[in-house]
Amino acid sequence: MHKISQFIEEKVAPVATRLSSQKYLKALQSTFLFLIPFFTIGSFALVLISPPMDYTTMDPGFLCSFMRGWQAFADYTGPVLEYVFNVTMPLMSLYVAVGISYNLCKEYKMNTMMPILVTMSTFVISASMNVDRTLSFVAFDATGLFTAIFVGITSFELYRVLVEKKIGRINLEGSGVPPALADSIGNLVPVAIVVILTAFLNNLLLSFAHINLPQVITMLMTPLVSAVDNVWGIIILALIVMVFWWFGIHDSVITSALDPFFYSNLGANAAAFAAGTAAVALPHVVTAPFWWNFMAIGGSGATLGLAFLALTSKSKQLRTIGKLSFIPSLFNINEPLIFGLPLMYNPIMMIPFIIVMPLNGLITYLAMSSGLVARTFAYASWNMFSPIAALIDTMDFKAVLLIIFLIVVDILIYLPFFKAFEKEKIAEEGK
Numbered sequence: 001m002h003k004i005s006q007f008i009e010e011k012v013a014p015v016a017t018r019l020s021s022q023k024y025l026k027a028l029q030s031t032f033l034f035l036i037p038f039f040t041i042g043s044f045a046l047v048l049i050s051p052p053m054d055y056t057t058m059d060p061g062f063l064c065s066f067m068r069g070w071q072a073f074a075d076y077t078g079p080v081l082e083y084v085f086n087v088t089m090p091l092m093s094l095y096v097a098v099g100i101s102y103n104l105c106k107e108y109k110m111n112t113m114m115p116i117l118v119t120m121s122t123f124v125i126s127a128s129m130n131v132d133r134t135l136s137f138v139a140f141d142a143t144g145l146f147t148a149i150f151v152g153i154t155s156f157e158l159y160r161v162l163v164e165k166k167i168g169r170i171n172l173e174g175s176g177v178p179p180a181l182a183d184s185i186g187n188l189v190p191v192a193i194v195v196i197l198t199a200f201l202n203n204l205l206l207s208f209a210h211i212n213l214p215q216v217i218t219m220l221m222t223p224l225v226s227a228v229d230n231v232w233g234i235i236i237l238a239l240i241v242m243v244f245w246w247f248g249i250h251d252s253v254i255t256s257a258l259d260p261f262f263y264s265n266l267g268a269n270a271a272a273f274a275a276g277t278a279a280v281a282l283p284h285v286v287t288a289p290f291w292w293n294f295m296a297i298g299g300s301g302a303t304l305g306l307a308f309l310a311l312t313s314k315s316k317q318l319r320t321i322g323k324l325s326f327i328p329s330l331f332n333i334n335e336p337l338i339f340g341l342p343l344m345y346n347p348i349m350m351i352p353f354i355i356v357m358p359l360n361g362l363i364t365y366l367a368m369s370s371g372l373v374a375r376t377f378a379y380a381s382w383n384m385f386s387p388i389a390a391l392i393d394t395m396d397f398k399a400v401l402l403i404i405f406l407i408v409v410d411i412l413i414y415l416p417f418f419k420a421f422e423k424e425k426i427a428e429e430g431k
Helices: 002-020 023-048 062-086 089-108 113-128 142-164 179-186 188-209 213-228 231-246 252-274 288-295 304-311 316-330 335-340 350-369 386-394 397-430
Strands: none
Touching: 023 062, 023 089, 023 252, 023 386, 062 089, 089 113, 089 142, 089 252, 113 142, 113 188, 113 213, 142 188, 142 213, 142 252, 179 188, 188 213, 213 231, 213 252, 231 252, 231 350, 252 288, 288 350, 288 386, 288 397, 304 316, 304 335, 304 397, 316 335, 316 397, 350 397, 386 397
């Protein structure tokens, strides 16, 4: 154990630290965090206009009346809420391109307006050009997400270099022109270079390969998406995340890099559900809500069950930690527990802390892939109480039962290790 710990501290931790501070990864992570309200609003809009049961096929009773009322509400609000959905989730890639540019502007301390407009225009060119030279906006949804990331970063960096090197700079300073106009006209040439070059390269791709950039990137990324969206991929990723966490390396080092895969899958599921696909037959199992609402129940390490054990502990110290951490754990915030118990570098709690979350992923994956529980197509947010979030994410009451079952399993796995740790604490308190 000492050699493993030394290797992690000396070799892995410095790399992880550099990775977590990498500007593109930080920009991507911040972008998805900023967009959570849009995803949540769009998800709720889709849920509200999609009653999970057809009241016309149900026996008379309370549930039938409830579904009839829901359907009436959906019929009345449908035109508005459907529009709300259509300008949130289906425009995910456009928002991501803008968000990346904005966050990179903050990183480089640049004025934001012109780089954002440049990035947005280059993404629109890349995502909307078709072989027949007509415009199509289908790649503005999750299918164009990796295109948005690629184009957002490359077009921003090209524009930044041109501006910093003052290539084509038109100097209007001291001529009485308003500063905003002087900056705009001054960067006319860099803007023109980036936009025209983007259009030219995309036209070459369409002319010779007869496919557009989103199709190319989708082909290249399909193996990686498939590697994430399977049971072994999710188990291995969860194990890596939790091993890192035990050594004090925050889970965002891994999960922020996974966000494009998670949200791409979520967007595809939302689009399929909106088009009429049954929730048990959606194209992807592993999504952002799959990870945060079904696997990380209470936070990374699935620590809600552990927080309950601490709350009811015979040890005064552990019970105090339980009182401080239980309410935050209901909303997937478990830092008080991780640092207060502590869980990091705790040899007694190491095994359950590392294996519980992968086990939740395995059970949930099997339940969803088999059709026993509906797959996720909405996202209630990462910090909503898991049973409620699961119901919103899937519109399947069986998902709530699955969450309860997982919490019980988590408690049973943590219990023997917690009791051993509790015994040590009680002995210390008795001295």
